[in-house]
Amino acid sequence: MQLQLPSSISVQDFLDHYWQKQPLLMRNAIQNYDFCLTPEELAGLACEEEVESRMVLRHGEQDWELRHGPFDDETFTRLPDQDWTLLVQDVDKYLPEVAQLLQAFQFIPSWRFDDIMISYAVPGGSVGPHTDTYDVFLIQARGQRRWQIGNRAKDPELLPDLPIRVLKDFEPEQEWLLKPGDVLYLPPEVAHWGIGEGGGCMTWSVGLRAPSVPELLGSLAQYLLDHIPEDAHFTDPPLSPQESPAQILPDALATVSRKLDHWLLDEDLRLRWFGCFSTEVKEHLFIEPREETVQQAQLASLLTREPWQRHPFSRWAWSERPQGRGLYLFVCGEAFELPGSCREQARRLCDDHRLNPDLLQDAEPALLQVLVQLVNENWLEPCND
Ligand SMILES: [Mn+2]
Incomplete structure (x- = not known):
């Protein structure tokens, strides 16, 4: 199975011009795949203890109310007819037939993928307009969802005091109605809002990993701490009496930098860390x-x-x-x-x-x-x- 890109776009074109750069709507891009998972089965998963799930109600106890799973049957019977959505994370880990869909994306390194999150939305159901820090392929599996997208924005202003991140100002620039098999690719930080239309809308979100630089540095630092000898200590450069004993001279800094670089720039050690980091399991x-x-x-x-x-x-x-x-x-x-x-x-x-x-x-x-x-x-x- 392979993602069917629009006929004018080759895989290399996609990677050169769209990947991490700009959105792309791909009509009928998933063919010969049976989106077998039903809303009832998804709700069933959301009732399991170990499965990470959320529900967002547009007009709940408060606007954009967020509930965390696991849920029970009763929760589902008490929900309104519209304006809510259920989201279940890591469905690919629990259902092999869902994981199979990842084969459509083999043109991207497999260790870059995070999970397939599946959402179900009744009419009007959505998580609001928002941005994500990672790339995502939004695959319409059942029913229809209206997607609006806006500008790319780093640190956009959010509505205050909400449990979820909803953009304060969202100006849609493009809008599409996605039908089963359609795929919308979004790079990080593109504002988007997907609203369930009609009944039984299910969207499969293939999400990538995008660790922040502080997260990468924190992990690298911890890895180095665990893997380098403790007995390496600070040593002085050749000293001469200083005019001001309190002054840190360039020589001292150069010496400590050389010591640190010895470990920081060790390519094999860094590869080892990055491979371990990239294959860590939640x-x-x-x-x-x-x-x-x-x-x-x-x-x-x-x-x-x-x-x-x-x-x-x-x-x-x-x-x-x-x-x-x-x-x-x-x-x-x-x-x-x-x-x-x-x-x-x-x-x-x-x-x-x-x-x-x-x-x-x-x-x-x-x-x-x-x-x-x-x-x-x-x-x-x-x-x-
Ligand atoms: Mn999103």
Whole structure:
């Protein structure tokens, strides 16, 4: 399955001219896919303890009332006929048929994706005009939704004292009615407002990850703290008596900078951090390790007995280390070192839909050791179907 871009736009055109730059409406861009999930099934998910869900009521206890799940049947029976919406996060993690839709977006690195959030809206239902900090593909799955978009705006003014971020001033510049199969791509910070029209509007939002620079720096700093020796200390440059002993001279700063840069600019260490960071799994999507641990000798028979897959909560990436030092396989915030000869296996572990047991043929001991850990962490698991 592949996203059907308008015929005049190639994938490369999309990436060059639209991706992170400007919105694009794509009529009938999802074909040959059955948006099977019903509003009732979505409501069912929103009643589950571990699933993250919200409801926004235009005229509730207050304007734009926000309720957090899990919900119960009674909540749903008491809702008005219009002006509310239900949003469920990470539906791709719970329903493999939803995760399958991500295959339509293989022209973007898979570790950039966050989740598929699915929303249901009755007539008039919406979360209000707002901006997001990340890219999103808004896919109309059922019914119809009217989308209005405005300008790109950093730090726009919001309506005060609301539990959700609603823009104070929203001037629509373009407007479309989306029907099933239509997709609207929005780069970060484009003001948008999608309102359910008619009954049973369902929109699937494929959201990307966009960590802030402070978040990146915080994570990098913590990673360095965890991975560099504690016994590296400040040392002086060659000293001479100073005119003012209180003065910090350029030499002192240069010395401390060199010390820090040694670690900050270590490319391999930084790659290792970034791979771990990019494959971290949200806390509430915790994966329980396997109860009975597996030994390397059991691996072949175990993996060939039945089909295996990546755990639906798990995140995977791989990279070549600088200076030909082999590879990193990143899974759920952990880095595994592999020799360069395992390139094809690392790639297939991350890219293939299912684990192909022929991966084990002529597998090097290093790869087998990693596979054992992946199985024991449950990051690889038998297929459930
Ligand atoms: Mn949005």
